[in-house]
Amino acid sequence: xxxxxxxxxxxICAVCIALCVVLPMAFHSIPDAGSILSPMHIPALLCGLVxxxxxxxxxxxxxxxxxxxxxxxxxxxxxxxxxxxLAVYGLVAGLMMQFVRTxxxxxxxxxxxxxxxxxxxIVAGAAKALIFAAGEFTMAMWISSxxxxxxxxxxxxxVAVPALYYALEKAHLIPRRYPKA
Amino acid sequence: xxxxxxxxxxxxxxxLHKMDARAKLLCFILLLVVMLKAKTVFSYGLAAVxxxxxxxxxxxxxxxxxxxxxxxxxxLIVIFLMNALFFSTQExxxxxxxxxLSREGIVQGLHVVAHVVLVLVLSNLLTCTTTPxxxxxxxxxxxxxxxxxxxxxxxxxxxxxxxxxxxxxLLQEADTIRKAQIARGARFESRNLIEKARSFLPLxxxxxxxxxxxxxxxxxxxEARGYRGAAKRTKKAKIPLKKSDLLALGICSCICAVQFxx
Numbered sequence: 001x002x003x004x005x006x007x008x009x010x011x012i013c014a015v016c017i018a019l020c021v022v023l024p025m026a027f028h029s030i031p032d033a034g035s036i037l038s039p040m041h042i043p044a045l046l047c048g049l050v051x052x053x054x055x056x057x058x059x060x061x062x063x064x065x066x067x068x069x070x071x072x073x074x075x076x077x078x079x080x081x082x083x084x085x086l087a088v089y090g091l092v093a094g095l096m097m098q099f100v101r102t103x104x105x106x107x108x109x110x111x112x113x114x115x116x117x118x119x120x121x122i123v124a125g126a127a128k129a130l131i132f133a134a135g136e137f138t139m140a141m142w143i144s145s146x147x148x149x150x151x152x153x154x155x156x157x158x159v160a161v162p163a164l165y166y167a168l169e170k171a172h173l174i175p176r177r178y179p180k181a
Numbered sequence: 182x183x184x185x186x187x188x189x190x191x192x193x194x195x196x197l198h199k200m201d202a203r204a205k206l207l208c209f210i211l212l213l214v215v216m217l218k219a220k221t222v223f224s225y226g227l228a229a230v231x232x233x234x235x236x237x238x239x240x241x242x243x244x245x246x247x248x249x250x251x252x253x254x255x256x257l258i259v260i261f262l263m264n265a266l267f268f269s270t271q272e273x274x275x276x277x278x279x280x281x282l283s284r285e286g287i288v289q290g291l292h293v294v295a296h297v298v299l300v301l302v303l304s305n306l307l308t309c310t311t312t313p314x315x316x317x318x319x320x321x322x323x324x325x326x327x328x329x330x331x332x333x334x335x336x337x338x339x340x341x342x343x344x345x346x347x348x349x350x351l352l353q354e355a356d357t358i359r360k361a362q363i364a365r366g367a368r369f370e371s372r373n374l375i376e377k378a379r380s381f382l383p384l385x386x387x388x389x390x391x392x393x394x395x396x397x398x399x400x401x402x403x404e405a406r407g408y409r410g411a412a413k414r415t416k417k418a419k420i421p422l423k424k425s426d427l428l429a430l431g432i433c434s435c436i437c438a439v440q441f442x443x
Binding site for chain 2: 007008016027
């Protein structure tokens with residue numbers, strides 16, 4: 001397998017959107033897991049990394065929207081900033097994967113993820129401060145809600161997403177980024 | 182886990198179920214404006230009467246229509262109390278420390294709660310009377326103007342319809358995997374955060390592998406059957422809007438126009 005067809009990328013994007021609905025439901029049966037570990041971020045990031053920026057963007061926008069409509073999570077009040085955050089995650093993760101080439105796929109994934117998570121949080125914070133909660137959202141609130149409270153989630157994402165990428169490559173479900181000579 | 186899904190299609194023989202999904206989606210947008218534009222007693226009256234009439238037409242049970250609301254009771258109470266106690270410091274009815282209960286705050290809280298309730302019931306109506314496939318096909322038609330900006334509308338519709346059809350299957354698989362991991366000794370209930378985080382990897386890894394395998398198999402099957410991109414797909418029949426759909430659209434437009442004057 002050298003390159004994925006657009007149909008396969010579209011279908012992977014579709015399952016990632018479905019996972020945006022399924023994962024929080026699976027996690028919410030575990031006490032406090034949804035709010036601390038943000039499981040919905042994982043499919044959005046992975047979709048960007050595997051399918052590219054535009055499918056990542058679509059997954060980030062449609063995932064939370066469908067989940068909110070079908071399960072009530074996230075609640076309406078949190079939905080717009082979350083859509084912005086996840087859309088930027090998917091978009092930036094996909095863009096970074098196109099430009100970062102360290103010859104080690106896991107290093108590419110981690111670098112792309114860190115940049116995507118940082119840019120996503122900055123854009124979501126800016127959107128909240130300027131649009132969704134204009135005048136009420138302060139710098140301290142941004143740092144506490146997007147970084148301090150999310151530390152366990154950030155660590156889990158940084159562990160889980162590269163592990164998933166590696167497992168998918170090993171299972172030949174996605175093409176190897178650097179095929180063995 | 183399946184029981185926690187709300188707003189799923191409920192099969193009934195009603196006017197709303199028979200309505201064309203394109204017209205239904207447009208009516209939904211118009212009625213959404215009616216619900217959100219409500220500010221005075223009369224405008225709330227119009228919104229409520231319209232919603233009750235549409236609910237009656239749908240023949241859906243009360244529990245199906247309010248399933249989302251029952252899970253959001255705490256959220257609605259918190260929103261109301263936040264507005265009632267913090268919205269205004271003037272004309273206080275009751276004051277204690279940082280809390281100021283004001284008439285303005287109570288009114289604002291009631292406005293927010295009423296808007297959320299109206300919109301939630303309306304969205305439930307749409308999803309309970311329209312199958313996901315109908316909804317995505319309607320979305321594809323209504324988004325067609327975006328093609329001017331080179332947005333692949335057909336591809337987006339395909340992705341959404343596949344995503345919707347995958348949700349029940351993946352939910353079932355996730356539940357099976359969770360139970361299997363509990364049987365193997367996974368400690369999801371542990372209060373230790375590190376232990377809890379460590380127990381997630383054996384849960385999400387098989388779920389993702391399963392989901393990606395399904396996507397792989399489906400793409401192979403579609404390509405083998407000659408699928409060559411969503412843009413080249415043709416429809417079996419082009420169904421025009423019926424008179425009843427146009428009438429519904431006309432009524433919703435009139436209600437929306439009246440709401441702007443109230």
